[in-house]
Amino acid sequence: MSIDGIIFIIYLSVLLSIGLWFSRKSSASTEQYLLGGRSLGPAVTAMTMQTTAMSGFMFMGAPAMAFKYGWYAVWYAIGDAGGSIINLSVLGKRMRRMSEILGALSPIEYLEKRFESPSVRVVGSIISIVFLFGYVCAQFIAAGKAMSTLTGFTYELSLIIGISVIIIYTVAGGYLAVAYTSFVQGLIMVVGVVGIGILAYFHVGGLTGLNGALKAIDPTYLSIWGKGLAYYGQWGMVLGAILIYSIGYMGLPHVVVRHMSMKSTKTVKGAVMISALWNQFFIFVPYILGLIGIILLPTIADPEMIITELAYTLFPGIFAALLLSAIMSAVMSTADSILMQAGSILSRDVYQRFINKNASQKTMILVSRLCILMGGIVGVVVAIYEPPSVFALVVFAFGTLGNAFLVPYVSSVYYKNANYIGCLCAMIGGATTNIIWTSMALETSTGLHPFLAGLLVSILGMIIGSRFGRKPSAEVQEAFEQSRQKRFFSKEFDRNIARELAPEASNVSKFLTNDNYFTGVDTYERYVSTRN
Amino acid sequence: MSAMLVQEIEFTEEEVLHGLQQYEKQTHFHIQDVIYYPYYFFEYQVSAKSLLKFKGKAACTVDALGGRGAMVDVQPTFFERTIETGRVPQLVIAEEEAIGIAKRFIFDNASSKAKFVTMPKITEIQRNLFYRPFWLADFTLENNKQGQLIVDAISGSYHPL
Numbered sequence: 001m002s003i004d005g006i007i008f009i010i011y012l013s014v015l016l017s018i019g020l021w022f023s024r025k026s027s028a029s030t031e032q033y034l035l036g037g038r039s040l041g042p043a044v045t046a047m048t049m050q051t052t053a054m055s056g057f058m059f060m061g062a063p064a065m066a067f068k069y070g071w072y073a074v075w076y077a078i079g080d081a082g083g084s085i086i087n088l089s090v091l092g093k094r095m096r097r098m099s100e101i102l103g104a105l106s107p108i109e110y111l112e113k114r115f116e117s118p119s120v121r122v123v124g125s126i127i128s129i130v131f132l133f134g135y136v137c138a139q140f141i142a143a144g145k146a147m148s149t150l151t152g153f154t155y156e157l158s159l160i161i162g163i164s165v166i167i168i169y170t171v172a173g174g175y176l177a178v179a180y181t182s183f184v185q186g187l188i189m190v191v192g193v194v195g196i197g198i199l200a201y202f203h204v205g206g207l208t209g210l211n212g213a214l215k216a217i218d219p220t221y222l223s224i225w226g227k228g229l230a231y232y233g234q235w236g237m238v239l240g241a242i243l244i245y246s247i248g249y250m251g252l253p254h255v256v257v258r259h260m261s262m263k264s265t266k267t268v269k270g271a272v273m274i275s276a277l278w279n280q281f282f283i284f285v286p287y288i289l290g291l292i293g294i295i296l297l298p299t300i301a302d303p304e305m306i307i308t309e310l311a312y313t314l315f316p317g318i319f320a321a322l323l324l325s326a327i328m329s330a331v332m333s334t335a336d337s338i339l340m341q342a343g344s345i346l347s348r349d350v351y352q353r354f355i356n357k358n359a360s361q362k363t364m365i366l367v368s369r370l371c372i373l374m375g376g377i378v379g380v381v382v383a384i385y386e387p388p389s390v391f392a393l394v395v396f397a398f399g400t401l402g403n404a405f406l407v408p409y410v411s412s413v414y415y416k417n418a419n420y421i422g423c424l425c426a427m428i429g430g431a432t433t434n435i436i437w438t439s440m441a442l443e444t445s446t447g448l449h450p451f452l453a454g455l456l457v458s459i460l461g462m463i464i465g466s467r468f469g470r471k472p473s474a475e476v477q478e479a480f481e482q483s484r485q486k487r488f489f490s491k492e493f494d495r496n497i498a499r500e501l502a503p504e505a506s507n508v509s510k511f512l513t514n515d516n517y518f519t520g521v522d523t524y525e526r527y528v529s530t531r532n
Numbered sequence: 533m534s535a536m537l538v539q540e541i542e543f544t545e546e547e548v549l550h551g552l553q554q555y556e557k558q559t560h561f562h563i564q565d566v567i568y569y570p571y572y573f574f575e576y577q578v579s580a581k582s583l584l585k586f587k588g589k590a591a592c593t594v595d596a597l598g599g600r601g602a603m604v605d606v607q608p609t610f611f612e613r614t615i616e617t618g619r620v621p622q623l624v625i626a627e628e629e630a631i632g633i634a635k636r637f638i639f640d641n642a643s644s645k646a647k648f649v650t651m652p653k654i655t656e657i658q659r660n661l662f663y664r665p666f667w668l669a670d671f672t673l674e675n676n677k678q679g680q681l682i683v684d685a686i687s688g689s690y691h692p693l
Contacts, residue, residue: 497690501684501691505692507597511567511622512693
């Protein structure tokens with residue numbers, strides 16, 4: 001085994017020890033609860049959130065895209081960076097108001113309540129699984145490549161070893177261990193990526209030097225239409241590239257776990273701030289590194305390895321290996337979290353709902369773990385025999401999500417008569433079109449990005465579908481009207497509204513209209529007497 | 533009237549008004565009342581076989597009006613108080629129902645977060661019905677529009693009604 005491989009093993013052992021040491025220390029105190037996880041402090045919480053979000057796409061897919069297309073690739077980054085802005089400003093206001101009125105906490109729960117049908121949640125969950133699967137495959141491929149560089153083994157063997165090692169490592173560590181190790185990993189990655197970024201940036205003479213050198217190689221690298229003007233005049237492609245992330249995020253199958261802090265605490269806001277700043281910064285860096293790769297590594301065999309190669313070129317070997325180890329384990333940590341999520345969605349929303357309504361918790365966990373195992377095996381097989389590029393997979397996955405969810409979200413607040421049939425047609429039609437368009441490569445013959453094609457079908461599905469089935473209830477129509485009213489608070493006040501209190505606010509409203517002020521004391525007395 | 537288990541108010545009426553006024557200078561806020569919102573509190577011992585043995589405590593609350601679960605971060609302190617001012621809503625979720633909700637909630641959270649390979653063993657250690665204070669505030673905007681919001685008296689977070 002190469003020296004890099006040995007560094008990787010030492011790295012994992014050290015991290016695992018750190019994680020376990022902290023876990024023991026934390027669980028020794030009876031004051032804090034293990035699964036609440038909020039007692040970790042803002043820095044650890046933020047880093048944990050981020051290392052889970054950091055994926056193989058960021059380190060491999062994005063630079064490869066920039067290497068292939070030049071500045072055109074930055075359209076994707078713009079959509080990615082602007083995603084949250086679009087969510088908040090365009091759709092956000094009405095949607096937020098509506099979800100407050102309906103008392104919904106997660107995007108999928110919102111759709112289920114707005115369209116008044118549990119089938120919306122089931123179909124949404126199944127589409128999310130397609131996305132999760134594509135995303136996991138991308139992580140596997142990235143992990144295999146990183147591991148292969150570290151150990152010198154073949155890609156296939158590296159893939160299997162890498163996946164086994166990291167799954168054992170994360171399962172062994174438990175939640176707290178993972179939280180603390182993520183913190184250390186996060187730090188290594190920040191130092192590493194920022195270091196590579198700065199060194200490489202000055203190496204090519206800043207932005208002016210970069211553009212000058214790109215122009216000398218091929219002026220079309222600077223074009224907004226892609227290298228060789230591949231997408232010249234095709235606004236459909238550009239629009240698709242921008243929209244794909246902005247909208248795709250809204251369909252992510254968030255499993256929102258509510259937290260209630262038992263002491264007055266101000267740490268949580270800090271965590272959100274740190275990760276928001278981090279996000280904006282890290283979205284663009286991998287793309288810029290891809291552009292730098294065109295100049296510094298013009299003959300690289302696999303453009304997905306640009307960051308790795310740059311690390312070995314610019315840093316001493318040991319640090320490069322350390323950085324790669326951190327990337328590799330972050331990638332796998334993302335993959336296994338996603339698999340866990342997919343497993344619980346499948347067991348709860350599909351197995352329990354359709355196959356075995358009275359499934360015990362023991363059965364549920366077995367089904368969930370079996371789904372994970374099967375997903376993992378299929379993922380490995382795909383990653384070995386048909387490895388698509390990490391970027392293509394991620395774009396496909398996000399595209400499917402975006403096509404399924406964009407139209408239902410927009411219609412939920414702008415189309416009063418939109419009902420569950422319309423929503424189901426839009427979700428299924430949009431996602432299916434994207435899958436067909438991508439797999440048959442129809443964009444070359446039509447000049448239409450798969451995302452845009454899916455969008456058109458989804459709109460049609462919503463309009464036609466909403467003509468059938470029952471109309472939205474009076475309650476939903478009332479919520480629709482209320483959400484149209486302008487919010488009157490200042491921006492800052494509005495931003496700080498605690499969304500997780502939406503269910504409480506909705507219950508208090510009902511309670512106040514009933515006008516039964518002190519009756520609760522009687523029910524409390526009854527409760528106490530039955531317990532005694 | 534019997535004494536009830538409550539959490540102590542951490543953000544006083546003045547502090548809440550000051551906080552709200554900070555962002556909304558043109559709006560007039562007025563604290564109307566305090567609402568004691570009912571929650572069930574559950575504390576569990578969670579143990580599971582992973583590659584290493586996992587043992588720890590976990591706790592959650594269940595909203596006694598809507599039945600929604602929430603994870604809890606640290607051991608809460610409850611006080612026995614006789615509520616003389618303020619409003620207390622009637623319970624909507626019965627204790628039996630809350631027990632089921634809490635168990636499912638903690639189980640789902642434990643199995644996805646702690647990454648167990650086998651079924652975790654979850655044993656209840658403690659269960660209580662407690663009341664969390666929320667300030668009920670009225671507000672009048674510059675254009676004389678009126679509305680209400682609730683402010684969590686423990687965390688200071690707020691939400692319009």
